[in-house]
Amino acid sequence: MRPMKDDVIPIAPVADVHRTVMEAAASADDAHAALALVVDTEGSTYVRAGAMALFDGQGGQVGWLSGGCLEPEIETRALAAAQAGQVDWMELDTRADEDLLSGSAVGCRGRLLLALLPLAWLPGWTRAVEAWRDGTDLELTLRSVGEQRIALGLGQTDWRLPSTPVPGQVQAGVRLLLKAPPRMVLFGAGPETPWLLPLLRDAGWVITLVERRPRWSPDTGVTPMPDHWEARTPAAGVMQPSVAGADAALVMHHNFELDREALEALAASDIPFIGLLGPRRRRDDLFRLLPAAAVSALGKRLRSPVGLDLGGRGAQAIALSIAAQLQAWHHGRVA
Known part of the structure; x- marks a missing residue:
C-alpha cells in the first residue's frame, strides 16, 4: 500500500468516524464478525464514504448505514463474508423510481458501495484502533492486487485478502483518512x-x-x-x-x-x-x-x-x- 501516491489517488478525508464502531470492531469475536465499510456513494444516501457498521454474528449490530431498511440485507452478506473468509463487495442502488415504493422502500435516491471485511483476516486491527483512539490519524487504503485479491491497509498495518471480483472504481485504489476522534x-x-x-x-x-x-x-x-x-x-x-x-x-x-x-x-x-x-x-x-x-x-x-x-x-x-x-x-x- 505504501507505493500509492497522493497525485495518483486522491485521499478522501473522513471527518466523522464513529468511535463506537471502531472500538466494537476491535473487541469483537473475530471468527464471526464482519465490518461493513462504505467505500463510495452517489446521490442521496444516509451516510458517506468512510461510514462503518459492525455485525457480530450473534444478532448484534453497532452503527447504521441506512435508516434501518437496508441493514438486514447487509448483515446477511457481511456474515457470509466472515464465514467465507473473504472480502465481499456489495452495491445498494435505490435511484430508480420503483425503489421508492418497492423492496426496502428506503425513499432515497442513492447508491452505496460497501466492502464487507472479515475481521478474522485482519490481525492487528485492534492495535491500529488503539493508536487511532490515542490521537493518530489513520489512512485506510484498498486496491486490487489481482482479479480476486484485495490489498487493505490501515495505518502502518497491511493485509492481503481473498475477494469477490473487485469493482472497477476500486481497481486503482481507494484512500480514506480516518481522523482521530476529538x-x-x-x-x-x-x-x-x-x-x-x-x-x-x-x-x-x-x-x-x-x-x-x-x-x-x-x-x-x-x-x-x-x-x-x-x-x-x-x-x-x-x-x-x-x-x-x-x-x-x-x-x-x-x-x-x-x-x-x-x-x-x-x-x-x-x-x-x-x-x-x-x-x-x-x-x-x-x-x-x-x-x-x-x-x-x-x-x-x-x-x-x-x-x-x-x-x-x-x-x-x-x-x-x-x-x-x-x-x-x-x-x-x-x-
Missing part, C-alpha cells in the same frame, strides 16, 4: 456530568476528567468513568499528557476558586474551545480575579455561558445544550 478535557464534575459524558462519548469524543474531590470521583459510581481520569488540581491537570492537544475544554466545577484556577491554567494552553459553565455575571467576577494577560489570552476561545440556548433547565438540559454546541462547533457550524 479530545475533550473536563475540569470538574457535577450534576450535569452523568448526562454529559455519555452524550460526548457517543458522539465520538475521547474524554479526560480532571477532578480530585472525593465526592465526584469516578470510583464512587456517581460520576461516569471517563477515558482518562486525573485526580489533580486544575493547574496540575493541564500539564498531563492526556490533556495535551485537546480540542476542547469545559470548566464546570461549581466552585468559584477551582474555576478561577482552571481558567488561568487554560489561558496558557492552545486549546481552541474553552467553555465556562455559569452566568455572565459569574464570568465577570472571575475575570476580575484573573491576571489581565490571562483574560486576554482566553479571548475568543472562551464560550461563556457554554451551551446553546435550547430552552429548559436542570442538569439534563444543560448537558444537552453543551453537547449540541460542541457538535456544531466540531463540524464548523458555529464559531
Whole structure:
C-alpha cells in the first residue's frame, strides 16, 4: 500500500468516524464478525464514504448505514463474508423510481458501495484502533492486487485478502483518512456530568476528567468513568499528557476558586474551545480575579455561558445544550 501516491489517488478525508464502531470492531469475536465499510456513494444516501457498521454474528449490530431498511440485507452478506473468509463487495442502488415504493422502500435516491471485511483476516486491527483512539490519524487504503485479491491497509498495518471480483472504481485504489476522534478535557464534575459524558462519548469524543474531590470521583459510581481520569488540581491537570492537544475544554466545577484556577491554567494552553459553565455575571467576577494577560489570552476561545440556548433547565438540559454546541462547533457550524 505504501507505493500509492497522493497525485495518483486522491485521499478522501473522513471527518466523522464513529468511535463506537471502531472500538466494537476491535473487541469483537473475530471468527464471526464482519465490518461493513462504505467505500463510495452517489446521490442521496444516509451516510458517506468512510461510514462503518459492525455485525457480530450473534444478532448484534453497532452503527447504521441506512435508516434501518437496508441493514438486514447487509448483515446477511457481511456474515457470509466472515464465514467465507473473504472480502465481499456489495452495491445498494435505490435511484430508480420503483425503489421508492418497492423492496426496502428506503425513499432515497442513492447508491452505496460497501466492502464487507472479515475481521478474522485482519490481525492487528485492534492495535491500529488503539493508536487511532490515542490521537493518530489513520489512512485506510484498498486496491486490487489481482482479479480476486484485495490489498487493505490501515495505518502502518497491511493485509492481503481473498475477494469477490473487485469493482472497477476500486481497481486503482481507494484512500480514506480516518481522523482521530476529538479530545475533550473536563475540569470538574457535577450534576450535569452523568448526562454529559455519555452524550460526548457517543458522539465520538475521547474524554479526560480532571477532578480530585472525593465526592465526584469516578470510583464512587456517581460520576461516569471517563477515558482518562486525573485526580489533580486544575493547574496540575493541564500539564498531563492526556490533556495535551485537546480540542476542547469545559470548566464546570461549581466552585468559584477551582474555576478561577482552571481558567488561568487554560489561558496558557492552545486549546481552541474553552467553555465556562455559569452566568455572565459569574464570568465577570472571575475575570476580575484573573491576571489581565490571562483574560486576554482566553479571548475568543472562551464560550461563556457554554451551551446553546435550547430552552429548559436542570442538569439534563444543560448537558444537552453543551453537547449540541460542541457538535456544531466540531463540524464548523458555529464559531
